[in-house]
Amino acid sequence: MPDALPIRRGGGVAVWSQIALQLQAELAAPGTKLPPEADLAARFGVNRHTVRRALEELARQRLIRIEHGRGSFVAEPVLDYQVNRRPRFSEWVRRHNREPLGEVLSLREIIVGDLAEADLIGAALGLSERDTVIELERLGKADDRPIALSRHMFPALRCRGLEEALRNHATITAALSTIGITDYVRRRSRISARLPSPREAALLALEPGAPVLQSENLNTTGNDTALELCFVIYPASRVALIVEPND
Amino acid sequence: MPDALPIRRGGGVAVWSQIALQLQAELAAPGTKLPPEADLAARFGVNRHTVRRALEELARQRLIRIEHGRGSFVAEPVLDYQVNRRPRFSEWVRRHNREPLGEVLSLREIIVGDLAEADLIGAALGLSERDTVIELERLGKADDRPIALSRHMFPALRCRGLEEALRNHATITAALSTIGITDYVRRRSRISARLPSPREAALLALEPGAPVLQSENLNTTGNDTALELCFVIYPASRVALIVEPND
DNA sequence: CAAAATTTGTGCGTATGTATG
DNA sequence: ACATACATACGCACAAATTTT
Numbered sequence: 001m002p003d004a005l006p007i008r009r010g011g012g013v014a015v016w017s018q019i020a021l022q023l024q025a026e027l028a029a030p031g032t033k034l035p036p037e038a039d040l041a042a043r044f045g046v047n048r049h050t051v052r053r054a055l056e057e058l059a060r061q062r063l064i065r066i067e068h069g070r071g072s073f074v075a076e077p078v079l080d081y082q083v084n085r086r087p088r089f090s091e092w093v094r095r096h097n098r099e100p101l102g103e104v105l106s107l108r109e110i111i112v113g114d115l116a117e118a119d120l121i122g123a124a125l126g127l128s129e130r131d132t133v134i135e136l137e138r139l140g141k142a143d144d145r146p147i148a149l150s151r152h153m154f155p156a157l158r159c160r161g162l163e164e165a166l167r168n169h170a171t172i173t174a175a176l177s178t179i180g181i182t183d184y185v186r187r188r189s190r191i192s193a194r195l196p197s198p199r200e201a202a203l204l205a206l207e208p209g210a211p212v213l214q215s216e217n218l219n220t221t222g223n224d225t226a227l228e229l230c231f232v233i234y235p236a237s238r239v240a241l242i243v244e245p246n247d
Numbered sequence: 248m249p250d251a252l253p254i255r256r257g258g259g260v261a262v263w264s265q266i267a268l269q270l271q272a273e274l275a276a277p278g279t280k281l282p283p284e285a286d287l288a289a290r291f292g293v294n295r296h297t298v299r300r301a302l303e304e305l306a307r308q309r310l311i312r313i314e315h316g317r318g319s320f321v322a323e324p325v326l327d328y329q330v331n332r333r334p335r336f337s338e339w340v341r342r343h344n345r346e347p348l349g350e351v352l353s354l355r356e357i358i359v360g361d362l363a364e365a366d367l368i369g370a371a372l373g374l375s376e377r378d379t380v381i382e383l384e385r386l387g388k389a390d391d392r393p394i395a396l397s398r399h400m401f402p403a404l405r406c407r408g409l410e411e412a413l414r415n416h417a418t419i420t421a422a423l424s425t426i427g428i429t430d431y432v433r434r435r436s437r438i439s440a441r442l443p444s445p446r447e448a449a450l451l452a453l454e455p456g457a458p459v460l461q462s463e464n465l466n467t468t469g470n471d472t473a474l475e476l477c478f479v480i481y482p483a484s485r486v487a488l489i490v491e492p493n494d
Numbered sequence: 495c496a497a498a499a500t501t502t503g504t505g506c507g508t509a510t511g512t513a514t515g
Numbered sequence: 516a517c518a519t520a521c522a523t524a525c526g527c528a529c530a531a532a533t534t535t536t
Contacts, residue, residue, distance in 0.1 A: 010511080014523065036501055047525045052502085060367065068502050069532030080437070085492045119304060189490040190327070193440035193458045193483035211440045211458030211483070236440035236458070243436040245332045246493035377521090445532090 016053035030076040082242045085185040098142040105137040124229045132156040146204045150232040183222040190216040211236045263300035281319040329489045332432040345389040352384040371476045379403040393451045397479040430469040437463040458483045
């Protein structure tokens, strides 16, 4: 427990504001419980209302969560993800001043008919059950914290050399670029939420019962040729999606 | 158990497709378990592979869930909600051939500073802590099944007479229209997911542990004046959001 | 399963300093 | 100088949610 800087009264800065700043500087790892309001009030030598005002401010900034009857907890930072036509994982993470990392979990070529969602995939990419897709499973991290688990499917026919390219490049954008595809855009996303499977929860380092946001994306080339179907799940506590409709 | 129509072979319609249609017509209440594949195969006089092909089709349409080692279950119908610039609850539900109903839970005028999310609301609507908003809480249903719990906040100053209008009209669109606001558009949505509070779970008739999709919407008039901030939660098992980015 | 303890949420009253006109 | 409004801070009591005993 760090030393409390002395609270200055009558110095033009509200006491609750000083306490909020002090607490913010001391925030421990996400999930950590803060001391009860009564303890904080005693420590700072103020009324509990004053502490509550400070906590309210931290909650507004989404730095902590306050739970009735349980306590206050350090919140996880939430990455806002703008859903536009250019899905670029690395750019997104870097825009939040965090270090992106894409870890390949599996990469293979597989026959559409052998996948569980064969029909959905076939319909979306315009393939028959006998066509093959390149399937990439990836875990995306920001500063080593998992924030996205994605499964990408590319029609093998329209993506000659992509499997090899994906092995040798850190980002999907870069890999696509080496096989001559420089513009691909998000055409449609279907956003839902659910509880993760045990495997998914383990990969995303989620506590039991924590939900995930799921996004099913259809990406195409500039001239509307279906290029990629992609299922992504995000830990709901760490990611929010931003949409600005234009139609 | 309804009679099985005879399966016609060689009539240009695949047997699995006929079975899929037949099963679809017989679907019981959500959550009901379908007979084991072996039983269905016997009933239709076909191989189990053929039944599996039919079930696969129903699963693709999200009419059933197939669970490894457990069986197949009638799924809840999912309402796809296209996130565009015109948020219209009733139109959305009717487009799915279901009967919309908006039930007012509470309606009041309240000072911004007295709300928990005072700062967020003030910033979004351009109000000070001392301004007032009209707050409407509503439960949206489709065929008597709750599908949306929303909290709407309108700046009282820019919405004279809205509280009264909301009391007398079934839809928000209609109420706004009576006070002269005929065009309001969605400017921005922030989509996340979380577990519901006990009260929210009860109102939405959710089983424990089931997550909700949450959408925080800023709606404006045609000329970009902030008109409404609105928090909506949807049962994740019954609603999905569709986004087609244009930028 | 029930009672007790812990912790946050809410309401009301009071007092003080500061900006405003 | 005065009145008013407002933000800040304190004290006390009880309600509500959760956890522990």
